[in-house]
Amino acid sequence: MLQRFFIFCSGADTHILESCSNGERNKYVGIGATVFFTAVMAFISSGYALFTVFDNIYTSIFFGLIWGLLIFNLDRYIVSTIKKRDSFKSELWQATPRIVLAMIIAIVISKPLELKIFEKEIDQVLLEEKNAMTLNNKQQLALQYTPKIESLDQEIAQLKNEIAEKEAATNALYDTYISEAEGTAGTGLLGKGPVYKEKREKHDTYLAELKELKTTNSEKIAAVEAEIAALNADYNTAVGNSQPIIDGFDGLMARINALGKLPWLPSFFIFLLFLAIETAPIIAKLLVPKGEYEYKFEEQESVVATWVTQKVTQRKLLLGTDASLNEKVYSDIKDEEELYRYKKEKAEELLRLQANSFYNTQVKGL
Incomplete structure (x- = not known):
């Protein structure tokens, strides 16, 4: 039963092979087994690749099965259409487009498996890229908010500077009228004379203005600080909203790009392995000389052509x-x-x- 299935996979004529020797049948069983297991590998690799896209195992299995059947049909067609000729050059010429197609299939099959084999290394590359993207994202968002916040900080500093200047002027007037009362400055007379009263009144006026300025500027500073807090909250919200997009940067294309940043030699050898598997049936049919099956098949074709x-x-x-x-x-x-x-x-x-x-x-x- 298994032998008949692999002969079917090889694309050979089962009726002709039944009249051939066991060795001839075993040759096509080997070719059919290679075609079948190549399709199985295609199913596994495409299923994993689609799982990275859909994140759903049932969807991945369904489309992976369709892809595996497609590869199986292509490989079976490629092998079955290669006919033995009397000239190796003519055989190689008819096999060349099929070999090119087999190379393309090998690349498509091997790439998802490479992503799985080097998954840990790819995750490390993606982590570094995500960290860099997070920093760049914060810097870009900061460009939208930093100038406004700096302008508001300068406004607060200016308001505080006005209070400090007024407070310094008030303290200077306080020292002036105290020195006048002690007789250490001004008129030099000890006691609270007319000059003292004048300086004291000026100080009291400045002190009242200072209190009013502190009240007014404190309200302005509180309003500006609230605006700064709102801008910081908007910035944090923007960073928070964009971070899930960065965290989700691990799709199929991102992983393929990350794989391209790893050393190429291991990936190249995996590709060569699948290329050898994919082209093995074609190479086998090219290298093996004409057998009993080919002669009988050619005889059947000639009978039909003659008729x-x-x-x-x-x-x-x-x-x-x-x-x-x-x-x-x-x-x-x-x-x-x-x-x-x-x-x-x-x-x-x-x-x-x-x-x-x-x-x-x-x-x-x-």
């Missing part, structure tokens, strides 16, 4: 004979006077009918 050629030749002869007979028959008819008179009478009758019809039509129109 078709014979039928076509007979049809051509029949057509030529029939044309000659028709030509002779119509030539003899042309010389008969009775047929000529009969056709002449009918033609005259037709002309009379046409003339009468034309006359009646003209009369009705008057």
Whole structure:
């Protein structure tokens, strides 16, 4: 049962192989087994590749099975259409497009398996890229908020500077009227005279203005700080909203790009392995000399070709004979006077009918 299945996978004619030796059948069993297991590897690799896209095992298995059947059909077609010729060059020429197609299939099959084999290394590359993307994202978002926040910080500093300048001027007036009272400065007279009162009143005025300025500027500073807090909250929200996109940067294309950043030699050897598996049936059919199956298959083809050629030749002869007979028959008819008179009478009758019809039509129109 298993032997018949692998012979079916090889694309060989089972009826012809049944009349061949065991060695001939075993050759095509090996070719069919290679085709089958290549399709199995295609199913596994495409299933994994699709799982990285859909994140759903059932969807991946379904489409992976379709892809595996497609590869199986292509490989079976490629192997079954290679025919042994008397010249190796002609065999190689007809196998060249099939080898190119096998190389393409090998690349498609091997790439998803490479992604799985080097998964840990790819994850490390993706982690570094995600970290870099996170930093770049924060810097780009900061460019939208930092200038405004810096402007607001300068506004706060300016308001605080106004308070500090007013406070320094008030403290200077305090020192002035105290020194006047002690007689250490100003008039030099000890006691609270008119000059002291004047300086004291000026200080009290500045002190009241300072208190009012502190109240006003504190309210402004609180409003500006609230605006800064809102901008920081917006910035954090923007960073938080964009971070899941960065965290999800591990799709199929991202992993293929990450694989390309790893050393190429291990990946190349895996590709060579699948290329060898994929082209093995084709190479085997090219290198193995003509066997019993090929001779019997060629004999069957020649029987059909001879039969078709014979039928076509007979049809051509029949057509030529029939044309000659028709030509002779119509030539003899042309010389008969009775047929000529009969056709002449009918033609005259037709002309009379046409003339009468034309006359009646003209009369009705008057």
